[in-house]
Amino acid sequence: MAAQLAHPTSANDITPAYLTALMAQAVPGVTIAEISTVEAKTYGEQFVSTAGRVVVDVRYGVGSPANLPTRLVIKVARGVDKILAPFYENEVNFYNRVRPELDVETPRSFGAGFDAESSDFAIVLEDLNLRGATFPNVLSPVSLDSVRSILSQQAKLHARFWENPRLRPGGDLAWTGSHVEGKVSDLMMYGAEPLIQHEIDTVSFKREMVQRLHTTGPDLRNGTFALHRHQQTLPQTLVEGDMHIGNTYLLPDGSGGLLDWQLTCRGHHMHDVSYLVTSSLSVEDRRNHEKDLVRFYLDRLAAEGVTDVPSFEESFIEFGRCLMWGVYIGWLTTPVVNYGWEINVMNHFRLTTAFEDHDTARLIAEIA
Template sequence: MATLPTTTSEITAEWMTEALQGSATIPAGVTVAKVLLDPAGAGVGFMGEVATVGVVYDGDAGNAPTTMIAKFPTQSPEIRAMMQPTRIYEREHRFYSELAHMSPVRTPAIFHVTCEVADAAADEAYMLLMEDLSDLQLGDQVSGTTVDQARAALIGLAAHHAQFWNGAGMENADFIPVINGPLNQAGSPIYEASLPGFMEAFGTAIKPELADFVAGYAAMRPQILDELAAMPHTLVHFDYRADNLFFDDAGAVVVIDWQAISQGGGVADVAYLLSQNLTVDDRRAHEPELLRAYHDALVEAGVSDYGFDVLTADYRVGVGCGWMIPVLAVGSLDFTSERAVALWTAVIERAQSALIDHGFGS
């Protein structure tokens, strides 16, 4: 058996042949003659690496893809150890293996999954090969989703949430934590560790009426998670933002990056999308209409025990929940990336406006 790669530059034709034959992506008589790698072009983030891999086949590979996406966990031992209590890599890899086929929302086709769980981060192994979606339109969190994109994303999300409503289909999915369980509670100390870097970078952008909220958020988060856990449970994406959403030619949403999945209130996804991905003006102008579109789609998909008035009350909790994300991201931000700085500048402005609009300011 060829050695499992841990980074883009380690992918070999031999390993790729075994991986693609093992998933029946190519037949046994076909091999990978060459892999076309560009390690310098790999996207390396806080939690991992993503790269496009070209594939040249020897033999008739039929409709097998000639490009695909390779996704690896971070190779930083320190970050791997910090993230291990959250089980984010296991969550995503097992989602694709065990649950993705159940969701009505489109996810990338998967050509290989390695998911070796262990007690220590150094002993774990994870790797994904998946569909290259670059021919679709990717959402842009910097400029913000359009109102039409947000509506399409919410309609797809509602169909997904309805499929798993009240825990349906997750009875044996022990790898998906309850939203207020220990794995997600681990976010509070990570927030505390990230906050000094965040304040150094963006402290001057914090609105005075939110200063206490920002400083005390880690202590508040357990209650926020408890409130989300008390809502009807569904399969929550928990990172439902524009940069994880593609749109096909018909405008339907395609969703990637399932590392944070949890069981709890679906409004966490709804609120994150609307509060941090629409411009402030668009959110204020269209928020009620978009919430109604989501709720109508839930009802159409068979959810009958969740009134619109309850949704709107729960939505406020979801807005509060989303504040975790920019602090965690900015605490380790690469400030040489103009797009990253522009992204989080916009997100912080949008998130604060939503928090104030929904009563979190002092």
Template sequence: MTEVPTSHLPLRIEDITAEWLTSILTERFPGTIVTEAHIGTVIAGTATKVRLLLSYNAAGHAHRLPPTMWLKGGFIRHAYTFDDSFVNEAKFFASWAPEMNIHIPRAYWSGWHDEVQGLVLMEDLSARNVSFGDARRLITIDQQAQTLELLARMHARWWQSPELKTLRNFSTVWQAADRVVMMMLEPEYFDACMNHRRCAAYVGPYRDRDRIKAGLRMQWKRSVEIPQCFSHGDAHLGNMFFETDGRPGFLDWQAWQEGPYMHDVAYSIIGNLTVADRRSAEKDLLAGYLEALKTHGVATPPSREDAWEAYRRHAMHGFMWPFTPLEMQPIEIVTAEGDCFGAAVADLDTFGALGV
């Protein structure tokens, strides 16, 4: 799949028609005609997700196309709408997804036009009764170990690979996004968050705006010091699903990039577990992840000591959870994640690890 004309990409929900769906599905499923298309549930967030109720001609049924799918892209716009993230996800499903060795949703079509729109037509996971991750329902230590095995398998596949040099890099992306991130630390907004329940777990130096800025910038700077891999980029619980047998998978590929292995790992461990479980299991979980890297082909994974220091530093990224604008995540989610990361940065002395 390559970039498509803007005329081929609906920008409004009402532009999603049976005729348009027919035109894209026939690319991979010849002869398919969508005879009826109805809009079901619409979920507005960073991206808009539209559930489609579909009927087909005989060819569509012969291809075993399902009666429901989700179309994801930029339909409902707000102050934190980033078109490049929608384009990025469409490119992932067109290029990297076929090589991915972990559990992800099936995409029936993806298309984009840079700086305009990116769309992915994907399977309806609820049709097979999966459950979706939610920070209000944190997972068990055993489930987190399975999640880290999944990440290790993906990370090992392109560990320090020259293939990644065509991609954006975590440090470059976040340093370039400095202005956007720092908008969340503007005095008025920062103070409003700090005085709200969402930041109740933030204590002592972790309420100091200048040190927070310095910590973020130092983490971005130092992230290039550790091995780089293919990174999901946003591996929090809300971007996961679990099959009925408990097998985990990852959703939402808007932020994939080349990045430090510990970005996904720390973000996942700290944000997915209760504070008590994280405190009791984090070192064992890190050790298990490092062993999984070796199992999946990384000859010399980082030492436990190096991984621990990287883990302490990388808690800084998830620290920004309770400052997340509510156009992007519900208040209950940002508060739950703030509780996790607020405790973690204090436990781990993240500012000390970063030298700020």
């Protein structure tokens, strides 16, 4: 039913009838009697990057299930073009097909739909602000305990799908694809190439950071291809896929959760770990603590039931290799308008510094 809905791209299009139809798939018997918009953010506003978001207060109709939240966050297409459709479809699939079985700290969903013809989508989520959540970014001081908490959530996710045949062709989660196959991979590895080169050519700090690494856009792209081909031969799991610190949240007790599932796919466990640790800590803190944090994560992976946990040595090498993706895809793809100047520069700075510290170019050359 939801797939046939005309999904909104602005707050004005979210009506009680529409929201009732969308939510009914996840919450049988629900009806929405009234909606009032609290906040609406579109592309370029307050860290809105690939999707807009609308916060609404709702009044439920008589007979609706009890204990539903009266404030909801609705993610919608940013209304620019259809190029981001694979991201939207992927995240809708995650919330409809994966989220219900997860025991991981990530937002609850109350309905999600994607329309392939229009490329529009909507996902109805809990408002994490009601639980006192805060949303860190690369400028925020993040404690080591909070990083460990987020790593624990990653370990839960990874353990749940460790070497799981459901992720392979023929399995019910094969739609996730991988870093080398599927709609999201095609968009990131082929569709994004002109955008990345445009960023390098036109944004001076990006151009000179690439020059500082003694590399080029095409060389970084080739290195990313080599990384993905290599890591597809290693143990696979379901990864969040875009696990920089800005895609997390912290609860009042300091524990953390995972946000934004647009890039989720089958991949290598260090993909999530490397991106989180590198983006969440200052250069000095990352240098001092990254090995201990990787060991902590591997211990949590074992505690969650993975019996063939890779060694620290091999995992830490892959941690360093994953920085190739972080530099090329993670932030060279991101225009300054998405997050603002300082956040953009700081992410590049942390990632390229780690790239040098780990001699990622050499690690990639070993497998190219």
